[in-house]
Amino acid sequence: MKTLLALLAWCLLFVLCWPLALLALVAWPLVWLLSLPFRLIGITCAALFSFLHALLMLPARLIGGRPRSPMVSA
Numbered sequence: 001m002k003t004l005l006a007l008l009a010w011c012l013l014f015v016l017c018w019p020l021a022l023l024a025l026v027a028w029p030l031v032w033l034l035s036l037p038f039r040l041i042g043i044t045c046a047a048l049f050s051f052l053h054a055l056l057m058l059p060a061r062l063i064g065g066r067p068r069s070p071m072v073s074a
Contacts, residue, residue: 014021 010021010024013024
């Protein structure tokens with residue numbers, strides 16, 4: 001659904017201002033490539049914080065604490 005909406009928005013932009021639409025079509029892969037390092041940094045930070053959380057909660061788990069269960073919606 002998201003892809004279809006993006007395609008419709010691009011077609012509308014192409015009808016209204018075709019040079020801008022073509023520029024967006026060319027620039028999008030470059031923007032995606034430039035954002036890759038930031039995504040990798042975000043994934044690494046999330047993994048680090050998960051590891052630290054597991055490490056800090058290890059003593060409680062060893063003495064019988066249970067991990068938090070996700071909230072169940074009724």
